[in-house]
Amino acid sequence: MKKAALELEAKSGPVAVGDKTLRAFHGYQMKRTFNVIQSDLSRTLKPFDLRMLTYSALVLIVDNPGLRQSQLAEAMDIERPNLVLIVDELERRDLIIRDRLPNDRRAYALKVTLAGRQLYQKTIAAVKAHEEMLLEGIGDDALATAMDVMRRIEKNHRRVG
Amino acid sequence: MKKAALELEAKSGPVAVGDKTLRAFHGYQMKRTFNVIQSDLSRTLKPFDLRMLTYSALVLIVDNPGLRQSQLAEAMDIERPNLVLIVDELERRDLIIRDRLPNDRRAYALKVTLAGRQLYQKTIAAVKAHEEMLLEGIGDDALATAMDVMRRIEKNHRRVG
DNA sequence: TATTGTTATACTCTATAACTATA
DNA sequence: TATAGTTATAGAGTATAACAATA
Known part of the structure; x- marks a missing residue:
């Protein structure tokens, strides 16, 4: 069954839910919206055998060659x-390589391969x-x-965290 | 270590990350922001022994007495x-009760107890x-x-769903 | 037949401690 | 000592199929 056509009153505004009027709280709409984005993006990426996390990593490596894993983790x-x-997973599929840094042999420079760049190009339109x-x-x-x-919310948290 | 003070350029705008300028994609800021809200709210609710999900359920039951489980699931x-x-979990802690519906003995009417209402009241300020x-x-x-x-994004998805 | 709630299960994402190799 | 990456592990959240009771 698909979502019915109801409205529930929330402190952040009405949230369509069923055939009753419900009340919720702030932060809740963000979760619902993120779920929508996540599930739709997952469906979009499925034909490319990518998830939101592997796609995010690939995009960040494509756009920022030589990134270290710790930097990528922080970015993500x-x-x-x-x-x-x-x-x-990305390395096993030959989409990226882990390249040892000559000046710091603990770390890797992450770089996209030709295949990785091609896959990335294919995903863009989708x-x-x-x-x-x-x-x-x-x-x-x-x-x-x-x-x-959203960026402001993120910064407000960091100020405390 | 706390987050450093870097900025990465994203298609949705700059996202503070490290000491490099990175580029990302839309939908990504939403994830970061939701993570912030989720982790901060979790910390806020911890003293009350509630999670975002149990809190959401409690709020919805308080504000919508008699809700069925299937309706609550849809709302959430x-x-x-x-x-x-x-x-x-909420029932075990005597915060809510499952009340059989007389006219449909398959379903439950979910109702908050006095203890549940008191706990909810205590959480409001926090x-x-x-x-x-x-x-x-x-x-x-x-x-x-x-x-x-955010509500528009949610509706746009449903139209396809 | 269809629906409500349930059980079982599996997969993904997340969080922490402890290890190794390098610095 | 400290850092980069790793391993192991446990806990949440999520999704699906199949079941019993009821409609």
């Missing part, structure tokens, strides 16, 4: 141990279409404001 | 099987402070726009 906001299997579909009807100004709000 | 955007342990901290410096208009954008 995950712990270093959790990145190992992600990099393993990911763009995915985002355009989800963002349809949303003005550029509203989207920019929403992204600003 | 999770599958019915995954709600069972959440409701089990959750409010949590949200005020994360939303500090964000104008009402910007926040409203951001929430509108």
